[in-house]
Amino acid sequence: MTGQIAIIGAGPSGCFLAQALLKSDPALQVDLIDRLPVPYGLVRYGVAADHQGTKAVSRQFARLFERQGARFFGNVSIGSDVTLDDLRGAYDAVVLAAGLSADRALAVPGGDLGGVFGAGKLTRALYEHPEAEALPQLGPRPLIVGNGNVAIDLLRLLAKTPEELEGSDLGHSPTDWLAASGIEEITITGRSPAAAAKFDTVMIKELGKLGGVTIRVLGAGETDDPQARKKLEALAALEEGEGPRRITFRFGLTPIAVEGDSRAEAVRFASDAGEEVLPCSSVLTAIGFDAPGDLPRDLLLAEESEGKLAEGLYATGWFRRGPRGTIPDNRADAKELAERILTEIAPDTTKTGAALLGALPDTTDYSGWSRIDNAETANPPPGRCRVKITTREDMLRLAREEETQ
Numbered sequence: 169m170t171g172q173i174a175i176i177g178a179g180p181s182g183c184f185l186a187q188a189l190l191k192s193d194p195a196l197q198v199d200l201i202d203r204l205p206v207p208y209g210l211v212r213y214g215v216a217a218d219h220q221g222t223k224a225v226s227r228q229f230a231r232l233f234e235r236q237g238a239r240f241f242g243n244v245s246i247g248s249d250v251t252l253d254d255l256r257g258a259y260d261a262v263v264l265a266a267g268l269s270a271d272r273a274l275a276v277p278g279g280d281l282g283g284v285f286g287a288g289k290l291t292r293a294l295y296e297h298p299e300a301e302a303l304p305q306l307g308p309r310p311l312i313v314g315n316g317n318v319a320i321d322l323l324r325l326l327a328k329t330p331e332e333l334e335g336s337d338l339g340h341s342p343t344d345w346l347a348a349s350g351i352e353e354i355t356i357t358g359r360s361p362a363a364a365a366k367f368d369t370v371m372i373k374e375l376g377k378l379g380g381v382t383i384r385v386l387g388a389g390e391t392d393d394p395q396a397r398k399k400l401e402a403l404a405a406l407e408e409g410e411g412p413r414r415i416t417f418r419f420g421l422t423p424i425a426v427e428g429d430s431r432a433e434a435v436r437f438a439s440d441a442g443e444e445v446l447p448c449s450s451v452l453t454a455i456g457f458d459a460p461g462d463l464p465r466d467l468l469l470a471e472e473s474e475g476k477l478a479e480g481l482y483a484t485g486w487f488r489r490g491p492r493g494t495i496p497d498n499r500a501d502a503k504e505l506a507e508r509i510l511t512e513i514a515p516d517t518t519k520t521g522a523a524l525l526g527a528l529p530d531t532t533d534y535s536g537w538s539r540i541d542n543a544e545t546a547n548p549p550p551g552r553c554r555v556k557i558t559t560r561e562d563m564l565r566l567a568r569e570e571e572t573q
């Protein structure tokens with residue numbers, strides 16, 4: 169054995185790192201540890217339910233466990249079930265690949281009023297994350313603050329008709345919730361001009377396929393930049409629909425307050441033209457993510473390191489870089505870090521590796537996840553490709569089933 173490596177987080181960045189490590193040195197023992205009983209992080213609980221092509225990357229990750237010898241330890245939360253120090257004592261190298269799951273707060277007066285919901289919280293509820301809160305009441309006129317790809321995902325999901333969700337893995341309750349939402353109008357706002365908006369043009373083009381909406385784009389402006397012009401053209405092409413649900417794009421608006429007594433009723437914005445108040449029935453913020461605080465990201469930021477936090481302790485993915493970048497963007501990061509770890513690792517044969525995790529009750533392994541996966545995909549109802557098991561208890565029961573037979 170040439171070393172034992174623990175990766176905290178079995179999302180894309182953890183999986184890409186494990187792939188790169190094992191490709192360079194198949195004799196390594198690489199263990200992916202996740203606080204959820206199931207792997208793949210935001211591929212399962214963030215990527216939109218109607219983007220199954222994107223989610224197919226999990227089949228590539230599965231080969232890690234099926235062919236490359238990586239091991240999965242699910243339902244283990246680093247910070248509460250096992251400390252980071254314990255893990256560092258047991259492994260030659262430990263990598264934080266825990267992502268960033270806390271919604272960045274809308275830091276304006278009224279930003280904490282009722283009716284203000286973060287995109288992370290809302291997508292976790294929509295995609296039936298076992299720790300999600302109940303789906304909230306959005307009312308007839310939700311207003312989205314932010315216009316990156318996460319915001320556009322949310323907009324598209326909220327605007328789709330039930331028929332347009334066919335082929336997705338959106339669960340029964342979220343489907344009913346959407347159908348009963350009573351949404352009449354969605355306003356989506358961004359700080360920058362349209363030419364500098366963070367969304368990808370392809371995401372805007374996809375909105376053009378929605379059948380039940382009328383889309384208006386206000387104040388998109390002009391640009392000389394050929395790349396940015398494609399964004400403006402894609403936006404302009406949206407203004408052809410005639411469906412009952414109205415969507416309005418607004419640009420150059422910086423939120424300065426959420427107004428309302430106990431619940432959001434409007435957002436006050438500053439713009440080049442002065443202040444403007446847009447009424448709404450709820451506010452959805454899609455303005456980035458922070459670490460929830462259970463792992464030492466402050467250490468990382470303080471060190472301004474290139475992924476190394478301390479001797480034998482590294483970080484990768486969103487946890488290291490911040491909440492930017494797509495799934496494939498994490499691959500380059502992982503390759504670089506794998507090379508670095510392989511140069512620096514000093515295997516210590518007295519380290520006991522996963523023995524520490526073996527002592528914990530209720531962990532899941534890759535076979536357990538396969539049983540959950542099979543149960544979810546065996547008999548989906550018409551129009552769905554999967555029915556997610558939604559509670560931790562049910563996941564653990566299914567994962568254990570074979571052992572108890």
Ligand SMILES: Cc1cc2nc3c(=O)[nH]c(=O)nc-3n(C[C@H](O)[C@H](O)[C@H](O)COP(=O)(O)OP(=O)(O)OC[C@H]3O[C@@H](n4cnc5c(N)ncnc54)[C@H](O)[C@@H]3O)c2cc1C
Binds near residue numbers: 493
């Ligand atoms: C709503 C949303 C939609 C997106 N849609 C797309 C898309 O369509 N296409 C695309 O390319 N990119 C998309 N992205 C971006 C993509 O999801 C990220 O680039 C990628 O998931 C980052 O990978 P990661 O492994 O760093 O983090 P994550 O995917 O968040 O994985 C982190 C893992 O660490 C685990 N973890 C956290 N804390 C602990 C702990 N204390 N102990 C043990 N485990 C822990 C988590 O359970 C999770 O499984 C989207 C992002 C969001 C938020």
